[in-house]
Amino acid sequence: MSSEQDQLKETNTEERFAFKKDESAAVKSDKGLTEEVVRLISEDKGEPDWMLERRLRALEHWNEMPMPTDWPGQPDLTELDVEEIVPYIRPDVDKREGADSWDDLPEDIQDTFEKLGIPEAERKALSGVGAQYESEVVYQNMQEQWEEKGVVFCNMDEAVREHEDLVKEHFMTSCVPPSDNKFAALHGAVWSGGSFVYVPEDVTVEMPVQAYFRMNSEGMGQFEHTLIIAEEGSEVHYIEGCSAPKYGSHNLHSGGVEVFVGEDAHVQYSTVQNWSKNTFNLNTKRAIVEKGGRMEWVSGSMGSKATMLYPCTILKGRNASANNITIAFAGEGQNIDTGAKVYHNAPHTKSTIESKSISKDGGRTNYRGLVHISEGAEHSSTSVECDALMFDNESTSDTMPYMEIDESKVDVAHEATVGKIGDEDVFYLQSRGLDDDDAKQMIVSGFIEPITEELPIEYAVELNRLIELEMEGSLG
Amino acid sequence: MATLELKNLHAEVVEADEKILNGVDLQVDSGEIHALMGPNGSGKSTTAKVIAGHPAYEVTEGEVILTLDDEDVPEDKRSWDLLDLEPNERAALGIFLGFQYPAEIEGVTMVNFLRQALNAKLDEQAELFEDEDEEAEADDEDEDAGYDTSPMEGPADEGEVDVAEFQQILSEKMDLLDMDEEFAHRYLNAGFSGGEKKQNEVLQAAILEPSIAVLDEIDSGLDIDRLQDVSNGINALRDEQGTGVLQITHYQRILDYVEPDHVHVMLDGEIAMSGGAELAEKLEDKGYDWVRDEVYEAA
Numbered sequence: 001m002s003s004e005q006d007q008l009k010e011t012n013t014e015e016r017f018a019f020k021k022d023e024s025a026a027v028k029s030d031k032g033l034t035e036e037v038v039r040l041i042s043e044d045k046g047e048p049d050w051m052l053e054r055r056l057r058a059l060e061h062w063n064e065m066p067m068p069t070d071w072p073g074q075p076d077l078t079e080l081d082v083e084e085i086v087p088y089i090r091p092d093v094d095k096r097e098g099a100d101s102w103d104d105l106p107e108d109i110q111d112t113f114e115k116l117g118i119p120e121a122e123r124k125a126l127s128g129v130g131a132q133y134e135s136e137v138v139y140q141n142m143q144e145q146w147e148e149k150g151v152v153f154c155n156m157d158e159a160v161r162e163h164e165d166l167v168k169e170h171f172m173t174s175c176v177p178p179s180d181n182k183f184a185a186l187h188g189a190v191w192s193g194g195s196f197v198y199v200p201e202d203v204t205v206e207m208p209v210q211a212y213f214r215m216n217s218e219g220m221g222q223f224e225h226t227l228i229i230a231e232e233g234s235e236v237h238y239i240e241g242c243s244a245p246k247y248g249s250h251n252l253h254s255g256g257v258e259v260f261v262g263e264d265a266h267v268q269y270s271t272v273q274n275w276s277k278n279t280f281n282l283n284t285k286r287a288i289v290e291k292g293g294r295m296e297w298v299s300g301s302m303g304s305k306a307t308m309l310y311p312c313t314i315l316k317g318r319n320a321s322a323n324n325i326t327i328a329f330a331g332e333g334q335n336i337d338t339g340a341k342v343y344h345n346a347p348h349t350k351s352t353i354e355s356k357s358i359s360k361d362g363g364r365t366n367y368r369g370l371v372h373i374s375e376g377a378e379h380s381s382t383s384v385e386c387d388a389l390m391f392d393n394e395s396t397s398d399t400m401p402y403m404e405i406d407e408s409k410v411d412v413a414h415e416a417t418v419g420k421i422g423d424e425d426v427f428y429l430q431s432r433g434l435d436d437d438d439a440k441q442m443i444v445s446g447f448i449e450p451i452t453e454e455l456p457i458e459y460a461v462e463l464n465r466l467i468e469l470e471m472e473g474s475l476g
Numbered sequence: 477m478a479t480l481e482l483k484n485l486h487a488e489v490v491e492a493d494e495k496i497l498n499g500v501d502l503q504v505d506s507g508e509i510h511a512l513m514g515p516n517g518s519g520k521s522t523t524a525k526v527i528a529g530h531p532a533y534e535v536t537e538g539e540v541i542l543t544l545d546d547e548d549v550p551e552d553k554r555s556w557d558l559l560d561l562e563p564n565e566r567a568a569l570g571i572f573l574g575f576q577y578p579a580e581i582e583g584v585t586m587v588n589f590l591r592q593a594l595n596a597k598l599d600e601q602a603e604l605f606e607d608e609d610e611e612a613e614a615d616d617e618d619e620d621a622g623y624d625t626s627p628m629e630g631p632a633d634e635g636e637v638d639v640a641e642f643q644q645i646l647s648e649k650m651d652l653l654d655m656d657e658e659f660a661h662r663y664l665n666a667g668f669s670g671g672e673k674k675q676n677e678v679l680q681a682a683i684l685e686p687s688i689a690v691l692d693e694i695d696s697g698l699d700i701d702r703l704q705d706v707s708n709g710i711n712a713l714r715d716e717q718g719t720g721v722l723q724i725t726h727y728q729r730i731l732d733y734v735e736p737d738h739v740h741v742m743l744d745g746e747i748a749m750s751g752g753a754e755l756a757e758k759l760e761d762k763g764y765d766w767v768r769d770e771v772y773e774a775a
Contacts, residue, residue, distance in 0.1 A: 423531065428579035430563035431528045431572075432589075432680065433597035439564075442592070446583025446663070 029088035035059065038189050041088045045157050045192075050168060058178035058188025065182045068308075073366055073398050075306035075335040080280045085221040085252050087190040146205060152198035153209050156225050159196030166198060170227060175258040176286050183282040183308075187223050187256040194224035194255070199234040201262075208237040208270075208456060221252040228269070232262040232290075239459060240271040250305070251279040259287035261295050263317065268296040270455055272463050275304035277334065283309045291317025291346075297324045298454045300463050301338055302470065310368060312341035315349035315380075324353045327451045327463075329470055330363030330395070339369035339400075344377040344410075355386045356448055359395035360471070366397070371412070372404040381411035388418040389447050391440075441468055477545040478506045478570055478687035478720065480527070485538035487526050496522045498745035499538070506687045506720040509710075511731055511756060513724075514742035515764045520724045521576065523742070524692045527722075528573035529563035542569055544687070553605050568600035572686035572719075574677040576693040581664040586676075589664045590683055591642040597684055598636070649682040653709045670697035671706075678709035681719070689713060690722045695730035707733030728760040741767045 029037045038059050042052040067077055146153065152163060159167050172178055178188030195211045211226075230236055253275060261267050267287070275281050281304040287295040297311040313322035324340035342351040357365035367386040388397035399416045421443055429439035445452075445464055452460035480503070487497040496519050504510050514520050526533050527540060540558040558566050581589070637645070646660055653675060665673055674694050681689045691710065695703060711734060713719040723734060731739075731753065739755040740747050741764065748771045749755070759767070 422579070425579040425581060427528075427530055427563060428575065429581070429589075429593075431567055431575075432593040433564050433567040433600060433684065434593060435562070435564045435596070435600070438592070438596060442584055442589070443581060446581050449583030 029086060031086050032083040033059070033062065033085075033087060033186070033189065037087055041190060041192060044088075045160070047160055048164065051160055051171075054172060054178075055189050055191075058172070058185050061178045061185035062182065062189055065185055067182055071368075072400065073337075075308060075337050077280065077282075077306065079305075080250060080252065082186070082221075082252070084250070087221045087223065088192055149203045150198075150200040151203060151205055152196060154196050156194035156196050156227065157192070159227070163196065163198065166229065167196070167227065170229060170258065170260060171225075172256070172258070175260065175288055176256055176284050180284060183254045184256060184284040187225070187254045187284065190221065191223045191225045191256060195226045195228075195238070195240075197226075197228040197230075197236060197238055199230045199236045199265075201231040202233040203231075204235040205237070208239045210239045210241075221254065223253075224255050226255070226257040228257075228259045228267060230259075230261050230265040230267045230293075233264050234262065235266040237268040237270065239456065240269075241273070241459065251276065253279055253281045253283070253304075255283045255285075257283070257285035257311075259285075259295060261287055261289040261293035261320075263290045264292040265290070266294045266296075268298065268454075269311075270298040270459070272300040272302070272455070272459050272466075273304075274302040274466050275307075277303060277305055277331075279304045281307040281309065284312075285309070286312040286314070287322070288314045288316055289320040289322065292319045293317065294320070295322045296454075297322075297326070297340065298451060299326050299338075300448075300451055300466075301326070301328045301336055302463075302466050303334075304336070305334060307336045307338055309338045310341050310370070312343075313351065314343045314345060315351065315377075316345055318346045319348045319350075320346060321350040323351070324355075325451050325454060326353075326355045327448050328355075328357040328365045329467060330357070330359045330365045331470055332361040332363060335364045335366070337366040337368055339367045341370040342372070342382065344371070344373040344380040344382065347376065347378045347380065349377060349380045351382045353382075353384045353386075354450060355384075356451070357386075357388045357397055358391070358444060358447065358467075359388070359397050360391035362392075362394040362396075364396040364398075367399045367401065367416075369400070370402045370404070373407050373410050373412075375406040377407050378409040380407070381413075383413040384415070386416040387447070388416075389444065390418070390420050392420075437471070441471060444471065477718075479541075479543045479545070480504045480571070480688045480720065480722075481539070481541045481543070482523070482527070483539045483541065485523070485526065485540065486536045487522060487533045488536060490532055490534045495536075496533070496745055497526065500742075500745070500747055502722075502740065502747060504688055504720045504722050507714060507718045508737045509714060509721045509723060509734060511723045511725060511736040511739045512742060513726065513739060513756065513759060514748075516726075518742040519745040520742050521692055522745075524573055524690045524722070524724055527558065527566075527690055528571060529558070529561065529566050535559055542566075542571065542688070544569065550605055550607070564596065564600060565604060567684070567686075568597050568604055570685075570687035572681050572684055572689040574674075574681060574689060574691035574694050576696060578665050578673050578677060580666045580668075582666050584664045585661055586664055587643070587646060587660040590646060590680065591637060591639065593680070594642070594645075594683060595636045645683065649679055652682065652712060653679055654705050655679060671699065671702035674698060674706055675702065675709070678706055678713070681713055682709065682717075685717050686719055688720045688722065690724070692724045693726065694723070695725055695727065703730060704733060706730075710734045728756050731756050743768060743771065 029040050038055045042055055068074060172188050176184050178185045197209055199205055228238055259267055259269060289295050295313050301307050301309060311324060315322060322342050326338055326340065328336040328338050330336040339355055340353045353369055355367045357367065359365045365388060369384060371382045371384065373380050384401055386399045390397060397418055401414055403412060405412060421440055425443055426439045429442055430436065434442060444467055452463055482500050482502040485497050485500040488495045500523055512520055522533060526535060542556045542558055544554045556569055650659060655675060665676060668676060677694060694706060698706060707730060710721060714721060723736065736753055739751055739753060741749040749767050
């Protein structure tokens, strides 16, 4: 390869992740979380009254609930000052509901996505991309064939207007009510943007539905909401990528994901997230699965100062099942607290949780999981497997699996392994010609392979590349 | 043509402060097969690991010199003291260590691993043989190879073996060793039987084409069929690639299939006796105590 190409590549690598734009916001809320801010968001979006009411109720929950502080080994949230966060920024895009074509986008936004490789993925004829820049989905492309089958994939704000009944029924009602936890309440009050996916009965969306979120402004919060409704016998794979550059002050990401998996339906939700090292990443993600339905969560959590994320599945109907695969990487000063929750509320339900974590340079990873099997959920089975890989003696990894089993006729398995990257393994690869770094990189790539094999190649490559950069310490 | 020379090599275990090698002298030329025999704990495996640069051992005295008498190698780059080099640099210069207990690396397929190893070797070799002046320039170029060198399959950089090309090489070598195609898509040594692991070590040597291969008890735990496959592979290394082989073994058995040019007996961290193929047969009859008696009597 010529040095020119290499140089170009190098630039891309660095810029791809450290890149940020001057703000060109059309509407920007004040800092902090007040009723005025909530009303401004709702008004700016032209929302119906019921949504404003929901926001205000959520705000009340936020004000009433205490910050989580006393979980064993939980990330420190004392540096998170919500009064200093700007909850809402709308970029200057002509069409509120998102531009119809790439060329309609302002140049600086095009430029950002250009660097993130979004249009490239588009050119590769991936099924469609909705990209969120700050609080709005600014670019969306839907394939006609889906529309014909009644599939909806749009911006969440637009969904409130265009699919009001569906949203009103499902939005933060039975799945993730704002009373669920402090940050679900926050999310309910100031949520903005996100994706809405509706798949009608017996429709299979063959190609993954994709969205990419980018937090670009300093000290902002991002609160996108994703609502996926998969009707009986349908099938869809939703993929989300997230990233944020580094700034001096803290950012907050508090997303909400609600998934409704109908009878015998199958939903896979995959995400690769890479937040800057000062982002607090506190999310609530939950799925309700009806009889015979299947929910799969695949997530790669990279970056952030602190992450608290436990995708939850409620197995409501007989034979429903859930699979969770999570991977976490924590470097210096980072605490990634992640895992999964599964409630087995019906007989013959199945769940698997596979959690992998890597910690380096004093980073801390926690696996925190809850599996609950209700009385009467007989012949249910669950299997939990946590593997932790550590680079050095300064790094920490904890496993906190909670099992609440109220039924005796069940099959429960838990397995945890913790290991340091083995010197013998590294030497073996070195003796074959790989240098020390490449040898470690190869071991880590192999370690996370169960995740990468679940993802489309672009995301798998990006995840590998991110981890490579983390290991080189070249991400800020 | 290459020569590996161990000169008065003394080594100890770093953490235990335990002396294992007490002045080993040995010379292996490419194209030759040497058998290194001796009882457990005599220092055979340590010798192998020290040659390859295992970090658990510290060399306290002596040298390990590799001489590359090859017209493709610049004249001033033909002699190396391996003790100054990292394990991967030694590999790039043509040293291969076949492990008695190879590591199992989950999630990394054989085909990806082997292609990356081959490319890493070629890359490092180019760097080691480069003129000092060109070096600075090359460093810049190598700064970031991006996706291409990640274990994910990707397009090859210039001078690298690409996926299709590599597949071809791999198929041929596997054919030679009578290995199943399916092997290539399994994870590196993970869940391999003892025999498969040993075969895999020989396969790797066949692909990396070392000038000197040190094979540490490659015959242990093999049934007769597998022993023959592995032996055929070792003979092919010598006959087709001119590799020099240092065959570490307990038993005469493998030497029925891989006929050594030289046999060395190691006792207490030293080469106590050397001879031809007939020495191995004598050991089979008389055991190592006989060597001990001979050596002590002479002393």
